[in-house]
Amino acid sequence: MRLPEIIDRLSLSVLTPALGFDSDVTGGYCGDLLSHVLAKATKGDLWITIQHHANVVAVAQVAGIAAILIVDGRLPSEETLARAKDGKIVLLGTTESAFAIAARLHTLLAT
Amino acid sequence: MKYAIRAGDIDHGGSASARIKSELTEAGVDATTARRAGIVSFEGEMNLIVYSDDGGTLSVIVEPDAVIVELEDTGPGIEDIDLAMTPGYSTAPVWATDLGFGAGMGLVNMKQHSDGFEIQSQIGVGTKVTCRIERKGDWKRRRGRDHETT
Numbered sequence: 191m192r193l194p195e196i197i198d199r200l201s202l203s204v205l206t207p208a209l210g211f212d213s214d215v216t217g218g219y220c221g222d223l224l225s226h227v228l229a230k231a232t233k234g235d236l237w238i239t240i241q242h243h244a245n246v247v248a249v250a251q252v253a254g255i256a257a258i259l260i261v262d263g264r265l266p267s268e269e270t271l272a273r274a275k276d277g278k279i280v281l282l283g284t285t286e287s288a289f290a291i292a293a294r295l296h297t298l299l300a301t
Numbered sequence: 302m303k304y305a306i307r308a309g310d311i312d313h314g315g316s317a318s319a320r321i322k323s324e325l326t327e328a329g330v331d332a333t334t335a336r337r338a339g340i341v342s343f344e345g346e347m348n349l350i351v352y353s354d355d356g357g358t359l360s361v362i363v364e365p366d367a368v369i370v371e372l373e374d375t376g377p378g379i380e381d382i383d384l385a386m387t388p389g390y391s392t393a394p395v396w397a398t399d400l401g402f403g404a405g406m407g408l409v410n411m412k413q414h415s416d417g418f419e420i421q422s423q424i425g426v427g428t429k430v431t432c433r434i435e436r437k438g439d440w441k442r443r444r445g446r447d448h449e450t451t
Contacts, residue, residue: 244312245400245402247315248343252322
């Protein structure tokens with residue numbers, strides 16, 4: 191499913207509006223331990239996490255993740271946003287919990 | 302490619318590895334190999350930042366058949382390598398675990414994403430890790446080309 195449709199259907203905020211975000215999302219990975227994300231997340235995944243520090247951008251770049259969805263209304267710092275812009279990694283936000291949004295994403299991708 | 306990684310420089314953690322992955326891709330290394338080399342570099346880079354006394358070097362060499370990632374520091378050294386290689390074992394400080402590092406999977410990930418993995422360490426001297434990642438995707442592509450021409 192295309193990312194803009196997911197953003198619309200799950201009412202996500204786009205935290206990096208300067209970046210284009212028309213990528214294809216084929217799955218999701220939910221987790222906050224960076225080594226696990228690197229080992230388990232695959233290309234095309236939407237990464238759902240509470241982590242919002244600048245290092246998440248490098249993790250997404252290395253793992254080839256489609257976009258990072260930061261949950262519980264947490265907001266990334268200016269440094270994280272700048273790093274995301276440089277690395278062309280889309281950052282999204284939601285006030286929902288990881289559990290709730292992962293369930294909704296799963297349903298959406300399964301339909 | 303050779304990068305100097307500073308101890309404690311968490312703000313730039315992963316930056317060298319992200320650059321390495323993109324440079325490998327630009328150099329024509331296949332996507333799977335570039336990703337594996339990126340993961341190995343990332344874990345090694347973070348180890349230098351979180352655990353080394355004075356930082357160290359992260360070097361990447363591209364060979365026709367493989368990518369070699371090498372990490373070297375000057376201490377403190379690992380007391381028990383087998384224990385350090387145990388999934389989930391970590392001596393990471395709280396500030397690192399709060400950020401999602403220190404899952405005890407760093408060296409394990411490096412080994413799992415390499416075809417050859419060597420670690421040497423001596424207390425008070427330093428640690429050297431060498432990972433060899435075979436360019437399997439490129440082999441396949443090359444074999445395909447050879448097949449077409451024969």
